[in-house]
Amino acid sequence: MSRKLRLDAVLIQAFIAGALSFSHLHDLAQAAGQDGWKAWAYPISVDLLLVAAWRRMRTTADNRAAWVWFVIALAASLGANIATAGLLDLEAVPAWLRILVAGWPALAFLGGTLLAHAPTTPEPPHPNPAPTAAPVPEPAEDITVERTPDPAPELQPAAAPTPASVPVLAVPPALLDHARKVADTHHATTGSRIDSATLRARLGIPAPLADAITAQLA
Numbered sequence: 001m002s003r004k005l006r007l008d009a010v011l012i013q014a015f016i017a018g019a020l021s022f023s024h025l026h027d028l029a030q031a032a033g034q035d036g037w038k039a040w041a042y043p044i045s046v047d048l049l050l051v052a053a054w055r056r057m058r059t060t061a062d063n064r065a066a067w068v069w070f071v072i073a074l075a076a077s078l079g080a081n082i083a084t085a086g087l088l089d090l091e092a093v094p095a096w097l098r099i100l101v102a103g104w105p106a107l108a109f110l111g112g113t114l115l116a117h118a119p120t121t122p123e124p125p126h127p128n129p130a131p132t133a134a135p136v137p138e139p140a141e142d143i144t145v146e147r148t149p150d151p152a153p154e155l156q157p158a159a160a161p162t163p164a165s166v167p168v169l170a171v172p173p174a175l176l177d178h179a180r181k182v183a184d185t186h187h188a189t190t191g192s193r194i195d196s197a198t199l200r201a202r203l204g205i206p207a208p209l210a211d212a213i214t215a216q217l218a
Helices: 002-031 037-059 064-087 095-117 173-190 196-203 207-217
Strands: none
Touching (some): 002 037, 002 064, 002 095, 037 095, 064 095, 173 207
16 A cells, blocks of 8 residues: 555656646747747657657666766756746846757757667577587597508509508597487488588598598498
């Protein structure tokens, strides 16, 4: 019950403050030579700039520009309240004040445009839970690669030489088991067997070692 009473009191206070400020802005604009509907448009313009600056401050991290325009609009509202409190002769408004009142629409339009079209700082994306991936092996230089010696030249037939065979690389068992898991995952996802280039990209290993692992997985 007390919370509802406090909320109603705040709303009533806001309504009174807004109505008085609106009236003071209207009276000042009318005294500065803006008669008719133009005098009523000035308080609306000031209030809209206040609201736009406040909303901008709540929706972006870099709100320095929004604070500048909020202070300008607040100064216009407070200035009208003070000026119409008997400190200014509304029958003889000075020329500088007439200039400020006449130039306010352009200033308010500039502020509203900058606030509306300034880039908004994006919120950091929420991280999506990802499946736990198997540990990636160390870089290729940490893997011991053994090469079998090439066949002796004298053992190759002289009449019909055969092309040199691809050196067979010794694959560590741990790396072979991890490669088999990666290949099984690729097959379950794409429906096709993993090729040497894809395996090399997934494991970050040299091409010869990827070819040797692919041959053993076939």
